[in-house]
Amino acid sequence: MNEYDSRIIENLMIKEGFTPSKDANNADIVIVNTCSVRGKPESKGIETARSFKRKGKYVVLTGCTAQQRSEELLEVADLVVGTREFQVIPNALKKKLDRRMYLDLKGTCDFYFSGRRTNKVLEYVAIQEGCDNFCSYCVVPYTRGREVSRLPEEIIKELKYLEDSGVKEVTLLGQNVNSYYYKGADFADLLKMVDEEVKIPRIYFTTSHPRDISLKVIRTIKDARYLKPWFHLPLQAGSDKVLKEMNRGYTKDEYLEIALRIRAEVPEATISTDIMVGFPGEGDEDFAETLDVVKKVQFDNAYMFMYSIRKPSPIYFKNKDISIDDVKVGVRLRTLISEVNKGIYQRRKLMLGKEYEILIYGPARKSPKYSKGKTENNITVVVPGAFSEGEFVKVKVEKIIGLTPIGYPLNVLASLTNDFPLNRGG
Numbered sequence: 001m002n003e004y005d006s007r008i009i010e011n012l013m014i015k016e017g018f019t020p021s022k023d024a025n026n027a028d029i030v031i032v033n034t035c036s037v038r039g040k041p042e043s044k045g046i047e048t049a050r051s052f053k054r055k056g057k058y059v060v061l062t063g064c065t066a067q068q069r070s071e072e073l074l075e076v077a078d079l080v081v082g083t084r085e086f087q088v089i090p091n092a093l094k095k096k097l098d099r100r101m102y103l104d105l106k107g108t109c110d111f112y113f114s115g116r117r118t119n120k121v122l123e124y125v126a127i128q129e130g131c132d133n134f135c136s137y138c139v140v141p142y143t144r145g146r147e148v149s150r151l152p153e154e155i156i157k158e159l160k161y162l163e164d165s166g167v168k169e170v171t172l173l174g175q176n177v178n179s180y181y182y183k184g185a186d187f188a189d190l191l192k193m194v195d196e197e198v199k200i201p202r203i204y205f206t207t208s209h210p211r212d213i214s215l216k217v218i219r220t221i222k223d224a225r226y227l228k229p230w231f232h233l234p235l236q237a238g239s240d241k242v243l244k245e246m247n248r249g250y251t252k253d254e255y256l257e258i259a260l261r262i263r264a265e266v267p268e269a270t271i272s273t274d275i276m277v278g279f280p281g282e283g284d285e286d287f288a289e290t291l292d293v294v295k296k297v298q299f300d301n302a303y304m305f306m307y308s309i310r311k312p313s314p315i316y317f318k319n320k321d322i323s324i325d326d327v328k329v330g331v332r333l334r335t336l337i338s339e340v341n342k343g344i345y346q347r348r349k350l351m352l353g354k355e356y357e358i359l360i361y362g363p364a365r366k367s368p369k370y371s372k373g374k375t376e377n378n379i380t381v382v383v384p385g386a387f388s389e390g391e392f393v394k395v396k397v398e399k400i401i402g403l404t405p406i407g408y409p410l411n412v413l414a415s416l417t418n419d420f421p422l423n424r425g426g
Contacts, residue, residue, distance in 0.1 A: 239286035278329035
């Protein structure tokens with residue numbers, strides 16, 4: 001979402017006559033778009049702003065941290081702008097305002113598309129903004145506001161613009177895409193409309209709240225041409241007690257039912273997730289329930305992290321003085337990562353001997369002699385050869401190194417050598 005918003009801000013700036021700099025150190029103005037979903041990115045955003053202000057730059061701080069901490073951040077920035085008001089930035093800079101610019105969330109986002117610079121491979125399009133779920137650990141409803149869905153016509157307009165620009169892959173964005181609703185059209189209706197009217201080769205969406213995903217959505221993906229079978233389905237925890245404390249709105253069994261239904265309806269689909277450990281009150285038995293879900297679902301990918309208390313989330317005011325055993329939580333996190341990786345490896349082994357068309361993203365991380373790309377269900381594959389970014393390559397998966405599938409182009413005779421650069425950990 002922040003990448004998307006940053007592109008929109010850049011476009012607004014260019015339209016008002018500002019010129020983008022390739023190097024922030026050579027810029028007169030530095031705009032820092034922040035995230036506060038966890039403590040580490042929030043601190044990183046603030047420190048980045050402080051660093052550039054010390055260098056004498058005019059610093060604009062926007063995004064969720066700006067929305068949340070407002071006046072407090074004027075010590076590290078010249079201009080502080082909330083999440084739904086970033087369109088004021090160019091005019092504020094023209095007027096050389098050095099005071100806080102901040103408007104409340106009673107208004108709606110400016111969702112009208114007016115063009116932007118695009119990548120040729122991967123792009124994003126927002127379909128809704130904000131969240132009404134109020135999970136007890138989360139600040140999103142307070143930093144991004146309540147849910148606002150975008151006009152279907154505006155979404156299609158932006159997607160067609162990207163299609164005409166030659167973009168190969170787009171992800172539809174929302175804090176909870178499944179809650180999309182506009183004048184009788186729900187999320188599944190929007191997906192069907194997109195699949196019928198837009199011919200971008202690969203279209204994904206994120207994030208799905210497990211409580212809101214429907215069989216209608218699953219079957220829409222199953223029957224689609226351009227919508228691809230990847231579901232990001234945050235679990236967060238496997239214990240019913242913890243899920244209730246989190247205000248997630250589903251139980252362990254309900255989550256398993258959804259995940260296993262996806263597996264049954266769309267066998268080629270991949271499922272990724274988010275899981276936290278160390279939520280206040282989580283005991284050993286609760287953590288064991290999380291591991292049980294991991295074993296039963298066998299996720300294709302997962303983002304795992306220790307709980308980070310966020311202000312002004314509801315749990316902050318309930319448990320702000322709670323003491324968390326970081327050592328025990330660290331052990332749990334390592335245990336979780338190990339168990340998740342076992343499931344990922346089992347899922348990767350199912351790819352052996354099968355053929356896939358991958359979209360090349362660029363050179364592999366450990367050697368420019370190899371390229372990395374993704375299957376249509378969003379699994380990274382490494383192939384020998386220097387292929388062009390944005391190229392589609394048909395490969396056959398012959399080996400798994402670490403958790404990385406290694407594929408051979410079908411039209412190239414090649415074999416792995418013992419000194420393959422990924423053979424020391426993927």
